[in-house]
Amino acid sequence: MMTATARILLVAFLALPTSPHLGWAQAIQKRAAPPLPDSARKLVAVNVTGTKRYSPVAVIAASGLRIGADVSDDDFKKASRRLGDMGAFTDIAYSFSYSVAGTKLELKLVDAPKFLPAHFEDLIWFSDEELQKRIREHVPLFNGELPASGRLPDEVSDVLQAMLVEKGVPGHVDYLRAEGPSGQIEAFNYSVSNVLIRIRNIMFTGAGVSELPALEAAAQRLPDREYSLSRINLFVQRQLLPVYHTRGYLKASFGPPQPTVANAPAEEPDEPRNLTIVDVTLAVTPGQQYKLSRLEWSGNHEISTETLQSMVRLSPGQLANTVQLSDNLAAVKTLYGSRGYLNASIKPEAQFDDAAGTVAIRLEVKEEYAYRMGDLEFRGIDNSLTAKLRAAWKLRQGDVYDATYLREYLAQSNRLLPAALDWEVTPHVTANVHDKTVDVDLQYSASAPK
Known part of the structure; x- marks a missing residue:
């Protein structure tokens, strides 16, 4: 039996005998082997090891090798190069052996470290099952994820393009x-x-009948009626889930959108020729409805728990309206910002009691550091107007920075600007982490009234 091994990007050297008493002809004659029958060139087995992501069947199909076909070392090199170009493996090594029974190949692979999910934004002419099945038929290494580099993403794109052509979609x-x-x-x-x-x-x-009208009303307010998976998912997160969260359904979820083509591309003279109309179905699972059992604060030092609690319009025994809670916590962060704590954060943690139908919410506050007023700059105006505007600014260098003050100042200082012009003010606020100061830069521009 004859054997050979190879590894991509490595060069193997054949070491021949170096004895002065043994000539080249003798060395070659010693290594010569009797010719093998044609059956020895047929690929009879491929053993795949090393990969934890792909099955041997998928790897063999992706390599282009076929059991029963005549093969040589060149075929194995091409197969290895093809697998390497896909980006799914960082290392590919192979060895093979000839015998009267045929050729056996050993493939040793190392998976690439990073794979990413593939999302299909708007291929609404095909079901997810159709897409997955068709791609796997032509790209055996596709399993819903793709390597971060390599040709595999392009091969998936080619399959999808062929599907559009077959369907007659001009995209x-x-x-x-x-x-x-x-x-x-x-x-x-x-x-x-x-x-x-x-x-x-x-x-x-x-x-449910109580939530359906609110869902339908939200659907009517969808600002952009153009379909894509990302748009629908964002719409679910921002508009539909809050319908349930306001009512205490904190574990409500929506399934993937199911688009259905409602007509062929439009042929009306006032509509684009490439227009496709779809109806979208969203399946919702409301889950259990919860009431609040208690709110717990931790980590707050600058502002008392009593003050923070008074800002939350949610009491034990009420439905756990987390939309209202989010609005209240935004107000709490604004209060912290007014006291210089620009990076204050509040992390809610829910503890569910399904048997009682209640939820306890723990609010962990991280106040970080208090920032102070740094430099104040005015640009685009003359010295006289700069002096007036600077005098109107109440925060002095070194004062605790009030993040709410800028809005108040701009509203009041507009009265100091010449009324004969239209003014635009662009504020730039820079928080300096190294010395915990805030620089404010106000850029003024004026134009003739329209």
């Missing part, structure tokens, strides 16, 4: 590496350009 598939709040890439978002998808109706299943 083009694009994808973006979507960033999260931290600036890190969090997902691949696939979308269709050159097609306008407009929402006609939003319907709800699973909603």
